[in-house]
Amino acid sequence: MIINLPKAKSLKGILSPPADKSISHRALIFAALAKNEIIINNILEAEDCLTTLEALNKFGFKIGRLSTGRYLAKKLDNKIISEPQNIIDCKNSGTTMRLLAGLASSIAGLTILTGDDSLRNRPMQRIIDPLTKMGAEIFSRSDGLAPLAIRGGELQKNFYFSPQIASAQLKSAILLAVANGGMAVEINEPAVSRDHTERLLALAGENIKYGLGKIIYQKDQSDLYLPDLLEIPGDFSSAAYFIGLALILSKSEIIIKEVGINPTRTGLLEILDNMNAKIEILNRHQLGNEPVADLKINYSQLKGTVISGSVIPRMIDELPLLAVIAGFAEGKTIIKDAAELKVKETDRIEMLALELRKLGYQISTNWDGMTIYGRENIKPNEVRLDCYQDHRLAMALAVAGTALTKKIILKNADSVNISYPDFFRDLRNLAIF
Numbered sequence: 001m002i003i004n005l006p007k008a009k010s011l012k013g014i015l016s017p018p019a020d021k022s023i024s025h026r027a028l029i030f031a032a033l034a035k036n037e038i039i040i041n042n043i044l045e046a047e048d049c050l051t052t053l054e055a056l057n058k059f060g061f062k063i064g065r066l067s068t069g070r071y072l073a074k075k076l077d078n079k080i081i082s083e084p085q086n087i088i089d090c091k092n093s094g095t096t097m098r099l100l101a102g103l104a105s106s107i108a109g110l111t112i113l114t115g116d117d118s119l120r121n122r123p124m125q126r127i128i129d130p131l132t133k134m135g136a137e138i139f140s141r142s143d144g145l146a147p148l149a150i151r152g153g154e155l156q157k158n159f160y161f162s163p164q165i166a167s168a169q170l171k172s173a174i175l176l177a178v179a180n181g182g183m184a185v186e187i188n189e190p191a192v193s194r195d196h197t198e199r200l201l202a203l204a205g206e207n208i209k210y211g212l213g214k215i216i217y218q219k220d221q222s223d224l225y226l227p228d229l230l231e232i233p234g235d236f237s238s239a240a241y242f243i244g245l246a247l248i249l250s251k252s253e254i255i256i257k258e259v260g261i262n263p264t265r266t267g268l269l270e271i272l273d274n275m276n277a278k279i280e281i282l283n284r285h286q287l288g289n290e291p292v293a294d295l296k297i298n299y300s301q302l303k304g305t306v307i308s309g310s311v312i313p314r315m316i317d318e319l320p321l322l323a324v325i326a327g328f329a330e331g332k333t334i335i336k337d338a339a340e341l342k343v344k345e346t347d348r349i350e351m352l353a354l355e356l357r358k359l360g361y362q363i364s365t366n367w368d369g370m371t372i373y374g375r376e377n378i379k380p381n382e383v384r385l386d387c388y389q390d391h392r393l394a395m396a397l398a399v400a401g402t403a404l405t406k407k408i409i410l411k412n413a414d415s416v417n418i419s420y421p422d423f424f425r426d427l428r429n430l431a432i433f
């Protein structure tokens, strides 16, 4: 799909962002594990989460769709998930593959997980090693690449895990193996990553303690029960593109309603605060076990900053957008310690820099980050950018392009369907062209 966008002058209005992708994946998996009847409200109906839904079907889990985003998981025997009847295509979704690899490790039988060209080139050794130590048998292609063939079953009773990478997908793979396998685990993360799995386990009344990167979870033999109604908040990572665009387009003022502000996800807000952004957090409240708020964003004159260390995992998906925003700040911005960006849906360091240079950005890159020095004042009438089928690159480049050029043509932009199918509709509604 090719998208054409004119230059936007300003952003005004109210946005209700799509449902949180990370929580939607997890809500579906938890509904498959829980023994009670559950209604989930506001599941993200985008490609990645539908991929998890289809995968869970193969494990024997059925869930009914009541209306848009509203699903009912009945209390039936078929909620007992078991060896899948066929191989599972995780398509583009790393979360599906890594979380389900954990679950499969605790299920007696064989599970085969594959994915698209991008996913089959993303690192899986990071989950293979600990799950193997826990007792699963896992085969992969050379270099720990998918397809993965997992023979799961009885796992060891106690597991201590101190991963090298702060990754919520990795941590959640282990926690789901424990949740379904009935064991005890202690995990010490090198830095805090998103904690949605821990929050759902706590919501289910499980014996879990977490915080500051340390997680202790003891699963007894009892069944897992969730509240009868699970509400999913708006996705901060999707809302972020409009936060960014409002900050860089003069005279902008927008309100983003009911968006998740879980501190393990909102490193971007801390960095933008350092950069002088005008963002107000209003109407703070809880939804499920997640903090939620409305955000008011005004155009701001930003200054450059340095982003490194423990904030990186708390804004990993927002780093491409931050690089875009940095091009509008006074002074340079340095991003360090972000090597994980190279193993996302694409190499988000090199691909992003390549495309942003076409818009006049002055960027240098290295193995774990980039420096954005500013922008040459070029004023091309029309720029063609490639999004490489990466949803976060597509949305970050749409922000940069619509702020800078008379006409932006985005190739491979249909990847927004992965996490935010209505992104271009919402952009057209909020922008004043």
Ligand code: S3P
Binding pocket: 021, 022, 023, 025, 095, 166, 167, 168, 169, 170, 172, 193, 194, 316, 317, 340
């Ligand atoms: C996710 C975790 C992050 C993030 C991804 C979603 C999740 O990946 O980049 O978009 O839902 O757990 P890592 O945990 O591998 O950093």
